[in-house]
Amino acid sequence: MSLPQSKTELRKTLRKTRREHVAAQSDAIRALLFHRPPAPLLAKIGHDAVIGLYSAAASEAPAGGYAQFFQEAGHTIALPAFTAANAPMTFREHTDPFGSGDLEMGPFDIAQPGADAREILPDVLFVPLVGFTASGERLGQGGGHYDRWLTEHPGRMAIGLAWDAQLCDTLPTEPHDIVLDAVVTPTRMYGIS
């Protein structure tokens, strides 16, 4: 009988699965993925919505294509930014999704807009994840950053971007965990019909 894994053990297993999934992909195929959101999802996003994205780490689902797409479509876009690793997550405007010239390295080794970038509140958040379920439960990196931000800013739409290999039958959940409105993978969209 296998016991349920703790969040920490699951993160380890799922990060390995994610790494191996991406390593097994060809660069040519990967370059074709996550260029624009699926049409049924786009239909739910207002024309003037501020869009929160993220600077993907090596094996996370890439979000740069969406940043370019939303900027070309006239949206203001934002990325997470931290003044220190233990500071709350805020969002600052990302002005150069085609060149990344407005980004600098932040805590967690993740590129973020510089301190002079305007702080803004996204209406729609695309979020990275370590694991997800078909009903939108999410396991993140363990900082609680998105759960906390979404609790403090209710009414925002939160959409996960993930590889299919990150789908889990179940995940351990805690009361503070926020359920995603949708999850997009290269082959499917969960949560929006």
Ligand SMILES: Nc1nc2c(c(=O)[nH]1)N(C=O)[C@@H](CNc1ccc(C(=O)N[C@@H](CCC(=O)O)C(=O)O)cc1)CN2
């Ligand atoms: N690309 C990206 N940006 C993001 C997040 C994320 O998960 N991915 N975040 C999500 O909340 C926030 C930053 N929070 C983070 C909290 C913890 C770790 C962390 O523990 N990283 C591990 C390495 C993980 C790995 O092996 O893949 C580490 O530093 O040891 C990273 C980011 C906002 N920006």
Ligand SMILES: Nc1ncnc2c1ncn2[C@@H]1O[C@H](COP(=O)(O)OP(=O)(O)OP(=O)(O)O)[C@@H](O)[C@H]1O
């Ligand atoms: N709304 C909240 N208010 C206060 N603390 C919170 C809240 N959400 C999460 N936390 C705290 O953050 C820590 C990490 O939470 P959790 O394991 O759910 O992170 P995660 O969602 O996987 O990470 P991340 O969002 O950074 O990718 C926990 O100690 C939890 O108590």
